[in-house]
Amino acid sequence: MPAPVRHVLFPGRHHLVTRFQTAHLHRLLAGQVADADGVPVECAPDAGVVWAVTSATHSGTRRNPVPAHRREAMIERVATVEGLPSLVAPVADVPPSPRFARTVLASVELSTGVAATPDDTVVACSTPAVVAMYADLGFRVVPVEDAPRPDDADAAPLRPWDVLELLAAGDDRWRDLAHPETVAYVDRYRLAEQVALIHADPTVSTEGDLTTTRDYRTYTAAFDDASDRKWDLVAPFVVPGRVVDLGCAAGGLLERAARDPRLAESDLYGVDVSRHLVAEAEHRRAQGVFANPNVFFAQRNLLRSAVFPPASVSTTFTVALTHEIASYGAGRADLELLARRIFEHTAPGGVWVCSDVLGPVEGDRPVHLALDGTGVGAEPTDLGGWSTPDVAAHVDALSPAERLVQFAQDFPALSGGACDVRWVADGVAELSLRAAAEFVYTRDYVDSWLSECHERFCDMTWPDWVALLEGVGFEVEPVSGSWRNEWLVENRLSVGAALRDAVTGDPVDWPDTHVTFVARRPL
Structure with missing residues (x-):
């Protein structure tokens, strides 16, 4: 017994x-x-x-x-x-x-x-x-x-x-x-x-993230590396008080904000839907990374419910966030919902400061994209079930033209976006300007290829943003607008690639790549 x-x-x-x-x-x-x-x-x-x-x-x-x-x-x-x-x-x-x-x-x-x-x-x-x-x-x-x-x-x-x-x-x-x-x-x-x-929540996986294919180590490192530049971009427009970074990742932008003397008496909030990133931000806070002691983090999805009381936030930042919301949610409808939620929690005189990628105004215009390598006869590979390192190694080994062939399969399947490609010569593809932009914005992110192919960068143009912001009640500040990242053009977009007019063959300038806007709630 x-x-x-x-x-x-x-x-x-x-x-x-x-x-x-x-x-x-x-x-x-x-x-x-x-x-x-x-x-x-x-x-x-x-x-x-x-x-x-x-x-x-x-x-x-x-x-x-x-x-x-x-x-x-x-x-x-x-x-x-x-x-x-x-x-x-x-x-x-x-x-x-x-x-x-x-x-x-x-x-x-x-x-x-x-x-x-x-x-x-x-x-x-x-x-x-x-x-x-x-x-x-x-x-x-x-x-x-x-x-x-x-x-x-x-x-x-x-x-x-x-x-x-x-x-x-x-x-x-x-x-x-x-x-x-x-x-x-x-x-x-x-x-x-x-x-x-x-x-x-239809946009978040059972593991508490937008995607299960993202390499968070690489993603966090890239976001941190760019945090100084991103803070320089949005800092001039901050209104002290309750300051919120939506899509805060691991807190890189708030780390810079916490060092700003203007915000010494402000409360800084980081909100992200990813439990991985919020956990890393909390870990950094425990290590004393943030100069301002009043820094707080929360895992929330603003689209599902309000996070802050009405008219209680002085500044909301969204950096490289809006394209993810459109990609993993219901497109423009979710961006309108986001704008309404931000308008509701913004105090009169407060601002929403946004910086993100942008689609070309003439997105449906047919163009020729000249690429190094051979696209004619190339076949895409089914990457389903592959590990992230194996996907990265495979895509990294492809020529620019072969990578477009792979993208033309993966991007529509994962994002729902369009990428119709017709090869008019060896290394020259005809497609829409929007599809060409989607490809060149994505092609170098091989470490998280499948995750990046799930994202649409070109859903919104600058006129689209103006209409959306004014439609929910914001006033768009004159400093707002679209712009082209010349470093990106020189070091990424133009490497092994060129745009040409589909009819004349003349060179076509790369379109504006980004938008920065300051939307103010009227007093």
Whole structure:
């Protein structure tokens, strides 16, 4: 007969605690439950539950909509009310691994001092893959929601995730299934609203990002490298007060803003939809990177709900953001929604300062794009399922002409944009000016090729922006307008490429590449 159990290890994400779970744990501690082999589990008088809260470093996503500190506090409250002797152990989010069970055990020992062994611990779990890991380590496993039930019993109880899905869908049945203290906790902190917003967000992946193919190391480094230039571009127009950087990435622009004496008394907020980038920004703040102590970061999607109270923000920056919103959302419709949201939270006299890429005014004009290499007869490669390094190596090895062939496949498939190419000579392609611009703006980003091919840089022209901004109520400052990045033209666009008129063959100037505008809410 196995020795009495001292610990019930209960691993899970624990976004909710259900009535069934607490009742089952009480029965388990009372010796009224058998393990998966049908052997009764005898618990020692001082036995307790160790709630291993997995994915504790991952939140704000459909996979983990409730942050770990809320989950831990909810468990503590339920356990106290129920009289369940308990410890709560956070377990960092890790990629899928056959060593996951060992990771949980090590995390539990590190944070609670409980060195769980098969001799003194049973594992309460209903996830088959996880059950198999603990069984391989010699642990007895007690089924939870999938425990055998009498033939005349009601339907099997819902798992916590299924109850959470009811909550996200606005189905009030979750209130009867969750533990009463869980319901009270969710209501007190308005977690239902938060979960519903995250689940309903169509632009963000289950991992809390716009894209799953971006190389964040390269992306962050590139953004940081350009932060001095970007700050010089937008700094002259800042209005002190509450200053918000939407799409803040890892906080590079706010790091510069925090050093500006004009903003010494301002509160600086960084908002980004990516949990990876917000986590890096928070890490930098903990390291003391920001000179202004009043710097705050939040993972939010402004399109789904307002982040700031009406008329409370003095300056909003968006740098290299609007094209991503158009690309991963509903195009111009989402840009209009963004503009309305920014107008609503901008104080009278406050400004929205934006800098981003721009589409050519004559976007439908046919042009010839002359490229080094051979395009005639070249075939694109299906890169689906390739690793990011393999994609980068493959695209990097292509000539400019071959890269256009690859782009003409990947860009329409991933972004929904158009790139119709007709080769009129070896190395000379006929396409629209807009498609030519999309290609030359994208072609050098091989490290995140598939991510970049998901983005459309040329949805908006300067007249489009003027109409949109004035339509929501902003006044467009005279300093605003389109411009051409001459460094980009000389060092990127013109390298191995030239534009020509499709009829005459005459050279065509590269169009304006960027827009910078200052939109002010009238007093």
